[in-house]
Amino acid sequence: MAAISSLDLLAQQQWRYATKQFDPDRKIPKEQWSALEQTLILTPSSYGMQPWKFLVLHQDQALRERLVGHSWGQRQVADCSHYVVFTVRTEITEADLTTYIELIASVRNAPTSSLDSLRKMILGGVINGKSPAQQQEWATRQAYIALGNFMTSAALLGIDTCPMEGIDPAKYDETLGLKGSGYATSVGCAAGYRAAQDKYASLAKVRFPASAMIERR
Amino acid sequence: MAAISSLDLLAQQQWRYATKQFDPDRKIPKEQWSALEQTLILTPSSYGMQPWKFLVLHQDQALRERLVGHSWGQRQVADCSHYVVFTVRTEITEADLTTYIELIASVRNAPTSSLDSLRKMILGGVINGKSPAQQQEWATRQAYIALGNFMTSAALLGIDTCPMEGIDPAKYDETLGLKGSGYATSVGCAAGYRAAQDKYASLAKVRFPASAMIERR
Numbered sequence: 001m002a003a004i005s006s007l008d009l010l011a012q013q014q015w016r017y018a019t020k021q022f023d024p025d026r027k028i029p030k031e032q033w034s035a036l037e038q039t040l041i042l043t044p045s046s047y048g049m050q051p052w053k054f055l056v057l058h059q060d061q062a063l064r065e066r067l068v069g070h071s072w073g074q075r076q077v078a079d080c081s082h083y084v085v086f087t088v089r090t091e092i093t094e095a096d097l098t099t100y101i102e103l104i105a106s107v108r109n110a111p112t113s114s115l116d117s118l119r120k121m122i123l124g125g126v127i128n129g130k131s132p133a134q135q136q137e138w139a140t141r142q143a144y145i146a147l148g149n150f151m152t153s154a155a156l157l158g159i160d161t162c163p164m165e166g167i168d169p170a171k172y173d174e175t176l177g178l179k180g181s182g183y184a185t186s187v188g189c190a191a192g193y194r195a196a197q198d199k200y201a202s203l204a205k206v207r208f209p210a211s212a213m214i215e216r217r
Numbered sequence: 218m219a220a221i222s223s224l225d226l227l228a229q230q231q232w233r234y235a236t237k238q239f240d241p242d243r244k245i246p247k248e249q250w251s252a253l254e255q256t257l258i259l260t261p262s263s264y265g266m267q268p269w270k271f272l273v274l275h276q277d278q279a280l281r282e283r284l285v286g287h288s289w290g291q292r293q294v295a296d297c298s299h300y301v302v303f304t305v306r307t308e309i310t311e312a313d314l315t316t317y318i319e320l321i322a323s324v325r326n327a328p329t330s331s332l333d334s335l336r337k338m339i340l341g342g343v344i345n346g347k348s349p350a351q352q353q354e355w356a357t358r359q360a361y362i363a364l365g366n367f368m369t370s371a372a373l374l375g376i377d378t379c380p381m382e383g384i385d386p387a388k389y390d391e392t393l394g395l396k397g398s399g400y401a402t403s404v405g406c407a408a409g410y411r412a413a414q415d416k417y418a419s420l421a422k423v424r425f426p427a428s429a430m431i432e433r434r
Contacts, residue, residue: 002376
């Protein structure tokens with residue numbers, strides 16, 4: 001049950017590019033934005049733990065202008081329709097694990113004892129097996145799955161994006177009041193509509209040849 | 218120019234789950250697999266550098282059986298239709314940068330001197346600004362964008378996936394002959410079709426409430 005043809009999928013991926021200039025007057029319609037928030041929530045993550053929180057900056061224009069200053073002056077942060085800051089847990093604690101196990105038990109109406117082997121696996125692999133810095137990096141990798149999912153989903157809806165790695169995460173944390181919250185900034189992504197004059201829209205896509213990128217065995 | 222409605226996008230994302238049991242007799246048709254390879258190639262990456270190579274394991278069944286042993290015995294590796302190993306550069310060198318700048322110049326028919334400011338930015342941010350371990354981690358984050366893109370694209374084509382983080386990357390590198398190649402295993406992803414008897418397919422999706430995942434400002 002495909003929802004789309006291969007050709008349409010590829011056409012949208014060809015259409016997508018890292019938008020440098022957004023049209024500040026065009027806003028993503030509510031129903032589509034709400035769908036994009038849902039795709040963020042539905043993103044797969046390791047063990048299903050969802051070690052993240054997505055900050056959606058849309059209303060507070062002054063806040064977005066302040067963040068431009070911590071993004072190498074890149075205007076996408078302020079000019080796009082919705083700017084998402086992907087934040088991740090700064091550590092993964094046993095309390096996080098308990099909360100997660102209780103969530104599964106409640107959603108699936110199962111006794112928590114039936115989840116003991118999952119609990120042990122996560123305890124060994126993530127909680128006791130990693131330092132806080134490694135846990136944050138693990139969470140960051142998961143956030144990049146969300147970033148990939150978000151950009152592809154947006155392209156399929158005809159919405160432009162620009163991933164924002166060129167940001168100062170510590171300054172973001174300060175500006176967004178994240179210090180001490182247990183969450184830290186990993187990456188940003190601007191979403192909206194390309195400005196008619198963005199010359200990057202028409203540049204040829206630069207990719208290494210498939211023979212260098214794909215190896216079949 | 219949306220290629221899909223919000224409702225269809227969400228329906229496919231709801232349909233997707235981490236497939237535990239694949240039907241070993243069902244193979245992804247050539248045309249669709251080729252499209253999925255293209256989506257991998259089209260994945261956005263930081264500075265557009267594409268610090269990866271995608272190994273597609275399809276033909277060599279014995280190799281896939283060996284990898285099951287380095288994947289906590291998870292049968293998805295051998296039973297799926299196509300198994301992708303996302304490998305990344307173990308370091309990013311100035312030679313990589315030169316190759317990349319020359320690629321842009323050639324694709325866009327521009328003198329390399331016109332790319333000097335980009336070169337300087339990457340030199341400072343990635344080549345000189347990071348240790349090899351940090352470069353590999355940077356590359357790994359990019360690979361997770363590809364992973365997110367891949368799983369979403371597959372779901373839209375009605376193709377099942379299972380991300381495979383529970384693998385032994387060092388053993389993968391050994392088995393796949395990657396040592397000394399400049400590439401190392403980061404993560405895997407199985408693609409194909411769920412087995413009729415996979416009981417995980419019908420389990421309710423477990424997500425924290427939107428109010429805990431999304432914060433609007």
